[in-house]
Amino acid sequence: MALLVRGDHELNEIKAEKCSIVASPLVFATEEEIRQAVNAGPGSLGPINLPLPIIIDRAVSVMSDFGAGANIDGKHYFGINWERDLPLAEMADIRNVVEGDPSPDGKGTLLIKRGIEVGHIFQLGKKYSEALKATVQNEEGHNQVVTMGCYGIGITRIVAAAIEQNHDARGIIWPDAIAPFQVAILPMNMHRSYRVKRSSRENSMLTYVHRVLMYYLMIAKSAQV
Known part of the structure:
Protein backbone atom coordinates (compact mmCIF):
# COMPACT_ATOMS: atom_id res chain seq x y z
CA MET A 1 0.00 0.00 0.00
CA ALA A 2 1.34 3.45 -0.99
CA LEU A 3 0.08 6.59 0.76
CA LEU A 4 0.87 9.86 -1.03
CA VAL A 5 1.03 13.28 0.61
CA ARG A 6 2.58 16.50 -0.61
CA GLY A 7 6.28 16.95 0.15
CA ASP A 8 5.57 19.79 2.59
CA HIS A 9 2.86 17.84 4.44
CA GLU A 10 3.05 15.05 7.02
CA LEU A 11 1.14 11.78 7.00
CA ASN A 12 -1.39 11.38 9.81
CA GLU A 13 -1.20 7.71 10.76
CA ILE A 14 -4.49 7.73 12.67
CA LYS A 15 -6.37 9.08 9.66
CA ALA A 16 -4.61 6.62 7.35
CA GLU A 17 -5.60 3.63 9.50
CA LYS A 18 -9.26 4.58 9.07
CA CYS A 19 -9.06 3.90 5.32
CA SER A 20 -10.75 0.58 4.59
CA ILE A 21 -7.87 -0.85 2.55
CA VAL A 22 -5.13 0.15 5.00
CA ALA A 23 -4.03 -2.43 7.57
CA SER A 24 -4.21 -1.49 11.23
CA PRO A 25 -1.88 -0.96 12.99
CA LEU A 26 -0.06 0.92 10.26
CA VAL A 27 3.53 -0.32 9.80
CA PHE A 28 6.05 1.42 7.57
CA ALA A 29 7.97 -0.75 5.13
CA THR A 30 11.72 -1.12 5.48
CA GLU A 31 14.02 -0.13 2.60
CA GLU A 32 14.55 -3.82 1.85
CA GLU A 33 10.80 -4.44 1.63
CA ILE A 34 10.37 -1.38 -0.60
CA ARG A 35 13.07 -2.59 -2.99
CA GLN A 36 11.50 -6.04 -3.15
CA ALA A 37 8.13 -4.50 -4.09
CA VAL A 38 9.23 -1.67 -6.39
CA ASN A 39 12.88 -2.34 -7.37
CA ALA A 40 13.82 1.17 -6.24
CA GLY A 41 14.81 2.93 -3.05
CA PRO A 42 12.63 5.27 -0.93
CA GLY A 43 14.07 8.44 -2.52
CA SER A 44 12.90 7.53 -6.02
CA LEU A 45 9.29 6.41 -5.51
CA GLY A 46 6.32 7.85 -7.40
CA PRO A 47 2.76 7.02 -8.46
CA ILE A 48 3.43 6.32 -12.17
CA ASN A 49 3.53 2.56 -12.85
CA LEU A 50 3.76 1.88 -9.13
CA PRO A 51 2.86 -1.82 -8.60
CA LEU A 52 0.96 -1.10 -5.37
CA PRO A 53 -2.52 0.10 -4.41
CA ILE A 54 -2.43 3.90 -3.95
CA ILE A 55 -4.31 6.33 -1.72
CA ILE A 56 -3.58 10.01 -2.26
CA ASP A 57 -4.31 12.89 0.05
CA ARG A 58 -6.87 15.41 -1.19
CA ALA A 59 -4.16 18.05 -1.50
CA VAL A 60 -2.28 15.73 -3.87
CA SER A 61 -5.39 15.16 -6.01
CA VAL A 62 -5.50 18.84 -7.06
CA MET A 63 -1.79 19.08 -7.92
CA SER A 64 -0.73 19.66 -11.51
CA ASP A 65 2.62 19.67 -13.28
CA PHE A 66 4.19 18.10 -10.20
CA GLY A 67 7.32 16.02 -9.80
CA ALA A 68 7.72 12.53 -8.32
CA GLY A 69 10.05 9.57 -8.39
CA ALA A 70 10.09 7.31 -11.45
CA ASN A 71 10.47 4.10 -9.38
CA ILE A 72 14.00 3.83 -10.75
CA ASP A 73 16.92 4.71 -8.51
CA GLY A 74 18.03 8.30 -9.12
CA LYS A 75 15.26 8.99 -11.68
CA HIS A 76 12.28 11.38 -11.44
CA TYR A 77 9.38 12.53 -13.61
CA PHE A 78 8.34 16.18 -13.82
CA GLY A 79 5.23 17.88 -15.21
CA ILE A 80 2.96 15.04 -14.05
CA ASN A 81 -0.82 15.54 -14.34
CA TRP A 82 -3.60 13.30 -13.11
CA GLU A 83 -5.88 11.75 -15.76
CA ARG A 84 -3.32 12.52 -18.47
CA ASP A 85 -0.28 10.64 -17.19
CA LEU A 86 -2.02 8.27 -14.79
CA PRO A 87 -5.55 7.67 -13.52
CA LEU A 88 -6.68 9.62 -10.46
CA ALA A 89 -6.13 7.36 -7.45
CA GLU A 90 -8.42 6.85 -4.47
CA MET A 91 -8.58 10.01 -2.36
CA ALA A 92 -8.75 10.43 1.42
CA ASP A 93 -7.84 12.96 4.10
CA ILE A 94 -4.61 11.39 5.38
CA ARG A 95 -2.40 14.30 6.42
CA ASN A 96 -1.91 16.57 9.40
CA VAL A 97 -3.55 19.96 9.12
CA VAL A 98 -1.36 23.04 8.80
CA GLU A 99 -2.00 26.66 9.64
CA GLY A 100 -3.96 28.33 6.86
CA ASP A 101 -6.00 25.25 5.91
CA PRO A 102 -9.74 25.93 5.46
CA SER A 103 -11.64 25.41 8.71
CA PRO A 104 -14.14 22.50 8.83
CA ASP A 105 -17.08 24.90 9.22
CA GLY A 106 -16.08 26.80 6.08
CA LYS A 107 -15.95 30.13 7.90
CA GLY A 108 -12.25 30.87 7.75
CA THR A 109 -8.82 29.29 8.01
CA LEU A 110 -7.13 27.33 10.77
CA LEU A 111 -4.88 29.09 13.28
CA ILE A 112 -2.66 26.72 15.26
CA LYS A 113 -1.78 27.50 18.87
CA ARG A 114 0.31 25.52 21.32
CA GLY A 115 -1.69 23.82 24.06
CA ILE A 116 -1.15 21.69 27.16
CA GLU A 117 -3.42 18.71 27.81
CA VAL A 118 -4.61 18.86 31.41
CA GLY A 119 -7.77 16.77 31.02
CA HIS A 120 -9.31 14.19 28.75
CA ILE A 121 -12.59 12.53 27.84
CA PHE A 122 -12.91 8.97 26.55
CA GLN A 123 -16.17 7.72 25.10
CA LEU A 124 -16.46 4.12 26.31
CA GLY A 125 -19.82 3.48 24.69
CA LYS A 126 -21.62 0.36 25.91
CA LYS A 127 -18.69 -2.05 25.96
CA TYR A 128 -18.40 -2.21 29.76
CA SER A 129 -22.00 -1.38 30.67
CA GLU A 130 -23.23 -4.34 28.62
CA ALA A 131 -20.73 -6.64 30.36
CA LEU A 132 -21.77 -5.27 33.76
CA LYS A 133 -25.47 -5.25 32.79
CA ALA A 134 -25.66 -1.63 33.91
CA THR A 135 -29.08 -0.34 32.90
CA VAL A 136 -31.42 2.55 33.66
CA GLN A 137 -35.09 3.03 32.97
CA ASN A 138 -35.87 5.25 30.00
CA GLU A 139 -38.87 7.55 29.59
CA GLU A 140 -41.07 4.62 28.60
CA GLY A 141 -40.10 2.61 31.67
CA HIS A 142 -37.96 0.10 29.78
CA ASN A 143 -34.47 -0.88 30.90
CA GLN A 144 -31.76 0.58 28.72
CA VAL A 145 -28.01 -0.08 28.74
CA VAL A 146 -26.16 3.09 29.73
CA THR A 147 -23.56 4.78 27.58
CA MET A 148 -20.37 5.24 29.57
CA GLY A 149 -17.63 7.84 29.48
CA CYS A 150 -14.34 8.39 31.27
CA TYR A 151 -13.42 11.90 32.36
CA GLY A 152 -10.09 12.82 33.95
CA ILE A 153 -8.16 15.87 35.10
CA GLY A 154 -4.40 15.63 35.56
CA ILE A 155 -3.65 17.38 38.85
CA THR A 156 0.11 17.14 38.38
CA ARG A 157 -0.25 18.33 34.79
CA ILE A 158 -2.07 21.45 35.98
CA VAL A 159 0.80 22.21 38.34
CA ALA A 160 3.40 21.58 35.61
CA ALA A 161 1.50 23.73 33.12
CA ALA A 162 1.19 26.58 35.63
CA ILE A 163 4.91 26.48 36.41
CA GLU A 164 5.81 26.35 32.72
CA GLN A 165 3.89 29.57 32.10
CA ASN A 166 4.70 31.38 35.37
CA HIS A 167 8.36 31.47 36.28
CA ASP A 168 11.52 33.49 35.96
CA ALA A 169 15.24 32.91 36.35
CA ARG A 170 14.85 32.61 40.13
CA GLY A 171 12.14 29.96 40.07
CA ILE A 172 8.38 29.50 40.29
CA ILE A 173 5.92 32.43 40.38
CA TRP A 174 2.75 30.77 41.65
CA PRO A 175 -0.58 32.13 40.34
CA ASP A 176 -2.78 33.28 43.25
CA ALA A 177 -5.40 30.63 42.48
CA ILE A 178 -3.07 27.71 43.24
CA ALA A 179 -0.36 29.31 45.36
CA PRO A 180 0.31 27.25 48.52
Missing part, protein backbone atom coordinates in the same frame (compact mmCIF):
# COMPACT_ATOMS: atom_id res chain seq x y z
CA PHE A 181 0.58 30.50 50.53
CA GLN A 182 -0.50 34.08 49.88
CA VAL A 183 2.30 35.48 52.04
CA ALA A 184 5.53 33.84 53.12
CA ILE A 185 7.73 35.25 55.90
CA LEU A 186 11.35 34.18 55.56
CA PRO A 187 13.44 35.05 58.64
CA MET A 188 17.12 35.62 57.92
CA ASN A 189 20.04 34.99 60.29
CA MET A 190 18.17 32.35 62.29
CA HIS A 191 21.15 31.95 64.63
CA ARG A 192 20.26 35.30 66.20
CA SER A 193 17.50 34.86 68.74
CA TYR A 194 15.92 38.29 68.27
CA ARG A 195 15.38 37.52 64.57
CA VAL A 196 13.39 34.41 65.48
CA LYS A 197 11.26 36.38 67.97
CA ARG A 198 10.59 39.13 65.45
CA SER A 199 9.58 36.64 62.79
CA SER A 200 7.24 34.95 65.25
CA ARG A 201 5.62 38.29 66.14
CA GLU A 202 5.16 39.19 62.45
CA ASN A 203 3.62 35.82 61.73
CA SER A 204 1.24 36.19 64.68
CA MET A 205 0.34 39.70 63.54
CA LEU A 206 -0.37 38.46 60.02
CA THR A 207 -2.64 35.73 61.39
CA TYR A 208 -4.45 38.32 63.55
CA VAL A 209 -4.94 40.70 60.61
CA HIS A 210 -6.26 37.83 58.48
CA ARG A 211 -8.79 36.91 61.19
CA VAL A 212 -9.92 40.55 61.53
CA LEU A 213 -10.40 40.82 57.77
CA MET A 214 -12.40 37.57 57.69
CA TYR A 215 -14.55 38.89 60.57
CA TYR A 216 -15.38 42.12 58.75
CA LEU A 217 -16.04 40.25 55.52
CA MET A 218 -18.54 38.03 57.35
CA ILE A 219 -20.25 41.11 58.83
CA ALA A 220 -20.44 42.76 55.40
CA LYS A 221 -21.87 39.61 53.84
CA SER A 222 -24.52 39.24 56.55
CA ALA A 223 -25.48 42.91 56.13
CA GLN A 224 -26.09 42.32 52.41
CA VAL A 225 -28.40 39.40 53.22
Whole structure:
Protein backbone atom coordinates (compact mmCIF):
# COMPACT_ATOMS: atom_id res chain seq x y z
CA MET A 1 0.00 0.00 0.00
CA ALA A 2 1.34 3.45 -0.99
CA LEU A 3 0.08 6.59 0.76
CA LEU A 4 0.87 9.86 -1.03
CA VAL A 5 1.03 13.28 0.61
CA ARG A 6 2.58 16.50 -0.61
CA GLY A 7 6.28 16.95 0.15
CA ASP A 8 5.57 19.79 2.59
CA HIS A 9 2.86 17.84 4.44
CA GLU A 10 3.05 15.05 7.02
CA LEU A 11 1.14 11.78 7.00
CA ASN A 12 -1.39 11.38 9.81
CA GLU A 13 -1.20 7.71 10.76
CA ILE A 14 -4.49 7.73 12.67
CA LYS A 15 -6.37 9.08 9.66
CA ALA A 16 -4.61 6.62 7.35
CA GLU A 17 -5.60 3.63 9.50
CA LYS A 18 -9.26 4.58 9.07
CA CYS A 19 -9.06 3.90 5.32
CA SER A 20 -10.75 0.58 4.59
CA ILE A 21 -7.87 -0.85 2.55
CA VAL A 22 -5.13 0.15 5.00
CA ALA A 23 -4.03 -2.43 7.57
CA SER A 24 -4.21 -1.49 11.23
CA PRO A 25 -1.88 -0.96 12.99
CA LEU A 26 -0.06 0.92 10.26
CA VAL A 27 3.53 -0.32 9.80
CA PHE A 28 6.05 1.42 7.57
CA ALA A 29 7.97 -0.75 5.13
CA THR A 30 11.72 -1.12 5.48
CA GLU A 31 14.02 -0.13 2.60
CA GLU A 32 14.55 -3.82 1.85
CA GLU A 33 10.80 -4.44 1.63
CA ILE A 34 10.37 -1.38 -0.60
CA ARG A 35 13.07 -2.59 -2.99
CA GLN A 36 11.50 -6.04 -3.15
CA ALA A 37 8.13 -4.50 -4.09
CA VAL A 38 9.23 -1.67 -6.39
CA ASN A 39 12.88 -2.34 -7.37
CA ALA A 40 13.82 1.17 -6.24
CA GLY A 41 14.81 2.93 -3.05
CA PRO A 42 12.63 5.27 -0.93
CA GLY A 43 14.07 8.44 -2.52
CA SER A 44 12.90 7.53 -6.02
CA LEU A 45 9.29 6.41 -5.51
CA GLY A 46 6.32 7.85 -7.40
CA PRO A 47 2.76 7.02 -8.46
CA ILE A 48 3.43 6.32 -12.17
CA ASN A 49 3.53 2.56 -12.85
CA LEU A 50 3.76 1.88 -9.13
CA PRO A 51 2.86 -1.82 -8.60
CA LEU A 52 0.96 -1.10 -5.37
CA PRO A 53 -2.52 0.10 -4.41
CA ILE A 54 -2.43 3.90 -3.95
CA ILE A 55 -4.31 6.33 -1.72
CA ILE A 56 -3.58 10.01 -2.26
CA ASP A 57 -4.31 12.89 0.05
CA ARG A 58 -6.87 15.41 -1.19
CA ALA A 59 -4.16 18.05 -1.50
CA VAL A 60 -2.28 15.73 -3.87
CA SER A 61 -5.39 15.16 -6.01
CA VAL A 62 -5.50 18.84 -7.06
CA MET A 63 -1.79 19.08 -7.92
CA SER A 64 -0.73 19.66 -11.51
CA ASP A 65 2.62 19.67 -13.28
CA PHE A 66 4.19 18.10 -10.20
CA GLY A 67 7.32 16.02 -9.80
CA ALA A 68 7.72 12.53 -8.32
CA GLY A 69 10.05 9.57 -8.39
CA ALA A 70 10.09 7.31 -11.45
CA ASN A 71 10.47 4.10 -9.38
CA ILE A 72 14.00 3.83 -10.75
CA ASP A 73 16.92 4.71 -8.51
CA GLY A 74 18.03 8.30 -9.12
CA LYS A 75 15.26 8.99 -11.68
CA HIS A 76 12.28 11.38 -11.44
CA TYR A 77 9.38 12.53 -13.61
CA PHE A 78 8.34 16.18 -13.82
CA GLY A 79 5.23 17.88 -15.21
CA ILE A 80 2.96 15.04 -14.05
CA ASN A 81 -0.82 15.54 -14.34
CA TRP A 82 -3.60 13.30 -13.11
CA GLU A 83 -5.88 11.75 -15.76
CA ARG A 84 -3.32 12.52 -18.47
CA ASP A 85 -0.28 10.64 -17.19
CA LEU A 86 -2.02 8.27 -14.79
CA PRO A 87 -5.55 7.67 -13.52
CA LEU A 88 -6.68 9.62 -10.46
CA ALA A 89 -6.13 7.36 -7.45
CA GLU A 90 -8.42 6.85 -4.47
CA MET A 91 -8.58 10.01 -2.36
CA ALA A 92 -8.75 10.43 1.42
CA ASP A 93 -7.84 12.96 4.10
CA ILE A 94 -4.61 11.39 5.38
CA ARG A 95 -2.40 14.30 6.42
CA ASN A 96 -1.91 16.57 9.40
CA VAL A 97 -3.55 19.96 9.12
CA VAL A 98 -1.36 23.04 8.80
CA GLU A 99 -2.00 26.66 9.64
CA GLY A 100 -3.96 28.33 6.86
CA ASP A 101 -6.00 25.25 5.91
CA PRO A 102 -9.74 25.93 5.46
CA SER A 103 -11.64 25.41 8.71
CA PRO A 104 -14.14 22.50 8.83
CA ASP A 105 -17.08 24.90 9.22
CA GLY A 106 -16.08 26.80 6.08
CA LYS A 107 -15.95 30.13 7.90
CA GLY A 108 -12.25 30.87 7.75
CA THR A 109 -8.82 29.29 8.01
CA LEU A 110 -7.13 27.33 10.77
CA LEU A 111 -4.88 29.09 13.28
CA ILE A 112 -2.66 26.72 15.26
CA LYS A 113 -1.78 27.50 18.87
CA ARG A 114 0.31 25.52 21.32
CA GLY A 115 -1.69 23.82 24.06
CA ILE A 116 -1.15 21.69 27.16
CA GLU A 117 -3.42 18.71 27.81
CA VAL A 118 -4.61 18.86 31.41
CA GLY A 119 -7.77 16.77 31.02
CA HIS A 120 -9.31 14.19 28.75
CA ILE A 121 -12.59 12.53 27.84
CA PHE A 122 -12.91 8.97 26.55
CA GLN A 123 -16.17 7.72 25.10
CA LEU A 124 -16.46 4.12 26.31
CA GLY A 125 -19.82 3.48 24.69
CA LYS A 126 -21.62 0.36 25.91
CA LYS A 127 -18.69 -2.05 25.96
CA TYR A 128 -18.40 -2.21 29.76
CA SER A 129 -22.00 -1.38 30.67
CA GLU A 130 -23.23 -4.34 28.62
CA ALA A 131 -20.73 -6.64 30.36
CA LEU A 132 -21.77 -5.27 33.76
CA LYS A 133 -25.47 -5.25 32.79
CA ALA A 134 -25.66 -1.63 33.91
CA THR A 135 -29.08 -0.34 32.90
CA VAL A 136 -31.42 2.55 33.66
CA GLN A 137 -35.09 3.03 32.97
CA ASN A 138 -35.87 5.25 30.00
CA GLU A 139 -38.87 7.55 29.59
CA GLU A 140 -41.07 4.62 28.60
CA GLY A 141 -40.10 2.61 31.67
CA HIS A 142 -37.96 0.10 29.78
CA ASN A 143 -34.47 -0.88 30.90
CA GLN A 144 -31.76 0.58 28.72
CA VAL A 145 -28.01 -0.08 28.74
CA VAL A 146 -26.16 3.09 29.73
CA THR A 147 -23.56 4.78 27.58
CA MET A 148 -20.37 5.24 29.57
CA GLY A 149 -17.63 7.84 29.48
CA CYS A 150 -14.34 8.39 31.27
CA TYR A 151 -13.42 11.90 32.36
CA GLY A 152 -10.09 12.82 33.95
CA ILE A 153 -8.16 15.87 35.10
CA GLY A 154 -4.40 15.63 35.56
CA ILE A 155 -3.65 17.38 38.85
CA THR A 156 0.11 17.14 38.38
CA ARG A 157 -0.25 18.33 34.79
CA ILE A 158 -2.07 21.45 35.98
CA VAL A 159 0.80 22.21 38.34
CA ALA A 160 3.40 21.58 35.61
CA ALA A 161 1.50 23.73 33.12
CA ALA A 162 1.19 26.58 35.63
CA ILE A 163 4.91 26.48 36.41
CA GLU A 164 5.81 26.35 32.72
CA GLN A 165 3.89 29.57 32.10
CA ASN A 166 4.70 31.38 35.37
CA HIS A 167 8.36 31.47 36.28
CA ASP A 168 11.52 33.49 35.96
CA ALA A 169 15.24 32.91 36.35
CA ARG A 170 14.85 32.61 40.13
CA GLY A 171 12.14 29.96 40.07
CA ILE A 172 8.38 29.50 40.29
CA ILE A 173 5.92 32.43 40.38
CA TRP A 174 2.75 30.77 41.65
CA PRO A 175 -0.58 32.13 40.34
CA ASP A 176 -2.78 33.28 43.25
CA ALA A 177 -5.40 30.63 42.48
CA ILE A 178 -3.07 27.71 43.24
CA ALA A 179 -0.36 29.31 45.36
CA PRO A 180 0.31 27.25 48.52
CA PHE A 181 0.58 30.50 50.53
CA GLN A 182 -0.50 34.08 49.88
CA VAL A 183 2.30 35.48 52.04
CA ALA A 184 5.53 33.84 53.12
CA ILE A 185 7.73 35.25 55.90
CA LEU A 186 11.35 34.18 55.56
CA PRO A 187 13.44 35.05 58.64
CA MET A 188 17.12 35.62 57.92
CA ASN A 189 20.04 34.99 60.29
CA MET A 190 18.17 32.35 62.29
CA HIS A 191 21.15 31.95 64.63
CA ARG A 192 20.26 35.30 66.20
CA SER A 193 17.50 34.86 68.74
CA TYR A 194 15.92 38.29 68.27
CA ARG A 195 15.38 37.52 64.57
CA VAL A 196 13.39 34.41 65.48
CA LYS A 197 11.26 36.38 67.97
CA ARG A 198 10.59 39.13 65.45
CA SER A 199 9.58 36.64 62.79
CA SER A 200 7.24 34.95 65.25
CA ARG A 201 5.62 38.29 66.14
CA GLU A 202 5.16 39.19 62.45
CA ASN A 203 3.62 35.82 61.73
CA SER A 204 1.24 36.19 64.68
CA MET A 205 0.34 39.70 63.54
CA LEU A 206 -0.37 38.46 60.02
CA THR A 207 -2.64 35.73 61.39
CA TYR A 208 -4.45 38.32 63.55
CA VAL A 209 -4.94 40.70 60.61
CA HIS A 210 -6.26 37.83 58.48
CA ARG A 211 -8.79 36.91 61.19
CA VAL A 212 -9.92 40.55 61.53
CA LEU A 213 -10.40 40.82 57.77
CA MET A 214 -12.40 37.57 57.69
CA TYR A 215 -14.55 38.89 60.57
CA TYR A 216 -15.38 42.12 58.75
CA LEU A 217 -16.04 40.25 55.52
CA MET A 218 -18.54 38.03 57.35
CA ILE A 219 -20.25 41.11 58.83
CA ALA A 220 -20.44 42.76 55.40
CA LYS A 221 -21.87 39.61 53.84
CA SER A 222 -24.52 39.24 56.55
CA ALA A 223 -25.48 42.91 56.13
CA GLN A 224 -26.09 42.32 52.41
CA VAL A 225 -28.40 39.40 53.22
